[in-house]
Amino acid sequence: KQEVTQIPAALSVPEGENLVLNCSFTDSAIYNLQWFRQDPGKGLTSLLLIQSSQREQTSGRLNASLDKSSGRSTLYIAASQPGDSATYLCAVEDGGSQGNLIFGKGTKLSVKP
Amino acid sequence: DVKVTQSSRYLVKRTGEKVFLECVQDMDHENMFWYRQDPGLGLRLIYFSYDVKMKEKGDIPEGYSVSREKKERFSLILESASTNQTSMYLCASSLIGIGYTFGSGTRLTVV
Numbered sequence: 001k002q003e004v005t006q007i008p009a010a011l012s013v014p015e016g017e018n019l020v021l022n023c024s025f026t027d028s029a030i031y032n033l034q035w036f037r038q039d040p041g042k043g044l045t046s047l048l049l050i051q052s053s054q055r056e057q058t059s060g061r062l063n064a065s066l067d068k069s070s071g072r073s074t075l076y077i078a079a080s081q082p083g084d085s086a087t088y089l090c091a092v093e094d095g096g097s098q099g100n101l102i103f104g105k106g107t108k109l110s111v112k113p
Numbered sequence: 114d115v116k117v118t119q120s121s122r123y124l125v126k127r128t129g130e131k132v133f134l135e136c137v138q139d140m141d142h143e144n145m146f147w148y149r150q151d152p153g154l155g156l157r158l159i160y161f162s163y164d165v166k167m168k169e170k171g172d173i174p175e176g177y178s179v180s181r182e183k184k185e186r187f188s189l190i191l192e193s194a195s196t197n198q199t200s201m202y203l204c205a206s207s208l209i210g211i212g213y214t215f216g217s218g219t220r221l222t223v224v
Binding site for chain 2: 031032034036041042043044045046049051089091093100101103104105106
């Protein structure tokens, strides 16, 4: 059964720092991997989608990489800002469960001014 | 811009009531999903649908049912609400190669 793990569970950094959030998954049979952002009490906002055949995707200050063979993805945030404070969720569209999304528990990021 | 709309942001219902949570998407996506999110447990899949009038059970279907009469609308039904169904409910739709789009969530409190 696919399992997704995110490390660390929480992270606090000063404004301006570059940071990396980690995601690992146990079964490499995935269709794609998606990173989401969730603000308190709100829904999920899609940040980046990486197809299984791709290695990385970029959007503004965000860069996500995927190494399917080792079951790892990283989300890199450059020049962090207080507005980046949120919970970041990694999810894989799992080939073994009819393509359903399997989520990690998230990393709660706090960027201090 | 792609949109998934959940009809209510906040709901308070009494134990034993029948509750309907509505979700509408405007993207012509085939697939629609209902999740619940609880602290420490993350997101868990309740039901999903790959086509009109089609439904499949997710990981925690007990106490819930769904309806998909039209492609754009997927409803979650709590047959007899209980306090352990107090949660954040999230609807999503997806298309292969495009990924998932989520609604803004419904915070349901059952008293």
